[in-house]
Amino acid sequence: MAKDTDNYVLSCDLCQRNKSQPGKPHGHLQPMPIPDAPWEGVSMDFIVVLPKTEGGYDALVVLVNRFTKMIPLAPTTSSCTAEQTARLFFDNVVRLHGVPKSMVSDCGTQFHLYFFWSTIVRSIG
Template identity: 30%
Template sequence: MKRDVATFVAKCLICQQVKIEHQRASGLLQQLDIPVWKRDEISMDFVTGLPPTQRRHDAVWVVVDRLTKSAHFLPIRKDYSVSRLAEIFQQEIVRLHGTPSVIASDRDPRFASRFWKGLQKA
């Protein structure tokens, strides 16, 4: 069976594309300092690939306070515009907790400079 799996993986195009040797090496991990105040530093990311809800939400935007680890889970759609995401951030995070001084995220395209410009306009 082990030989069959190895043969299948060797012939599978998707398996070869996502193989670790074919991916760009990420940089060294950077340790984040421990925040001093709650809600001063947050981390955020998206959970996608979910089945749509009745309101057609198919993703969750997760915003976590880095000190207390309390989290907001915001239902969104993958196709929301950057300006819509900035509106949601203002309504759900800034309105309740104020503007954080540090926002950590991965390199998701949604967090490109367009999001930050949209956030400043909102």
């Protein structure tokens, strides 16, 4: 009887949709604040596993100006380090538009720490 009950619950669409989830409930989504001017807020992401170019690049760094949605793309490799990413960020954003007030990325915290220190050192001198 237990086996029949398990099979019924697994095949029942209503049972699957209303099943309780283990763990803590997810928090509410909070919208990100809209920047006040262009290049005050930048988001960064990588597009990897692209076909290799003649220059040896197989990835892109996508830098998005969150105010105007302008997107400078920078070619790179899949093995790009935080320091190399900081160099690309400096060349494509900081050098042209100044240091942004906020930066959003899905990279880890250790990457962010090294990335920001590399960017600061480059902008100072």
